[in-house]
Amino acid sequence: MGEFGITQTVLGADEIVLNMGPQHPATHGVLRVKLKLDGEKVIGSECIIGYLHRGVEKIGENRSYMQFAPYVDRTDYVAAVSNGLGYVEAVEKLLGIEAPPRARWVRTILAELQRIASHLVWLGTHALDIGAMTPVFYTFREREEILKIFERYCGARLTTHAFRIGGLQYEIYDGFEEDVKTFCRDFAKRVGEYEELLTGNRIWLQRTKKVGVLTPQQAIDLGATGPILRASGVKWDIRKAFPYAAYEQFEFDIPVGENGDTFDRYLVRMEEMRQASRIILQAVESIPSGPVMARIGKMIKPPPGEVYHSIEAPKGELGYYIVSDGSTQPYRVRIRPPSFVNLQTFDTMVRGHLVADVVAIIGTLDIILGEVDR
């Protein structure tokens, strides 16, 4: 589909091949893109990935279920809490147990905080790529507050390993609710401030509107999930379709776009941040009391069989497919990475645009190469 096999292709008189990355500030990591250009217009592209491949799935087969949990944090390293949530829930499903309500509430709160943090990184860097220098300073300021909450909760800021199979390792600390509430109340104003900087900004509009359009049919065919799918007008969110953690308890809306362009994806993510803080405020008011760990064995030995469990990670559908042979180590762990699958839409989005738009499109995909390459 996308690949045009540069080595075999005979280039036309006006055509050139431009290499971008793997060391390029706008590729958000080690993504390499080969662009086939006609003048300054992109007529074909090929993504070359794998520079960060660490064989996470192979490692999973050689670790016990508990030992593997910290590894998943290192796939999408700006949303470690979401990765951990998907993994522990998948193993719980495989075991046939459920975390106690209190644990599920706390998981929901932390996962939504993580969604905000991940979107803030996206917003800051995406705007920076396009040339808006200011937002990144503000978004990282707010992200810092979230990371402080994570740090006070579990001692780590990025690769948190916040959850355990069966619940949580730690009770929430004294003042957790207050910290979270203070952040959320403050944050509602902040999103407005970001929007003031960008939403009506003429340069921002020119750089994002009608750039990287993905129709709903294309999005579904190419397997796009998360904000990318929703911006194309498909109202689908795993938190609603297959509720997990405690999401069915809370009210929230799923924002959708109309045009499937970079601007709509921006709007969808902005609204998602507001909805996330709405979920957090509801959750933090109603954390049930009780234990935070279910009774599980010290040795985790799921009965033979398999399970697929997916969650709505900040980037899209993050799925874990785990096959158990009844031993202490998984027989196979498959991580269905949203970034990897979403990156495949890049070629469709980029064709017909200018080289400068390539940067905007990579930014709007919100990929994390640690997750693309695993």
Add this chain to the structure above:
Amino acid sequence: MTDEKNPQRQKPNETKRPETPGEEKPAAAAKAAPTPPPKPKGPGPEPLDNEQVRRLRARFGDAVGEAYLDRQQAIVFVARDRLLEVCDHLKTAERFDFLTDLTAVDRYADEKRFEVIYNLYSFPRNERLRLKVRLAEQETLPSVTSIWGVANWLEREVYDMFGIVFTAHPNLKRILLPDGWKGHPLRKDYDILQQDADWVRENLGIESGQ
């Protein structure tokens, strides 16, 4: 380095504690007998015979193999030679318009070594279905890229990691590992410390990547 030690370190652990349900306190030992370990609660596979499977069986006959529910998730085996037909039918008639994931499992002890898994989802029905195909080491599979575009990279990854060849794929080449790499790491006979030493020496100029 830790990789090497770990399997050995784990084995004695395993034998020391034979399937106790993990009561931490010795006081609970008396209680341990009546409370069964989580094992029986663990949902095992149960046969699946719903409308949809019956419709598939009526249409494709023997090409539809066993069907079962595992942890409430539907799994249907399909014959390799009619995979494309079944997929096409599932997409158009049964409206499984979304291929969530495509992956494989290496069951090297079996006669047909590989199991390729197609994880389907239907937006209109909000339902998932897992199709499975078994194939031997030398056998190939038809590519489903013509049905779901997303299969392009996913099939490339399966090819890269397992060495399964998909026929009629538009661009079947390695995706995560370098093009010249030898071996397919997610096969069970590929050791975790194994690497393509020649490639490492040639391209990185070092003796070993470990």
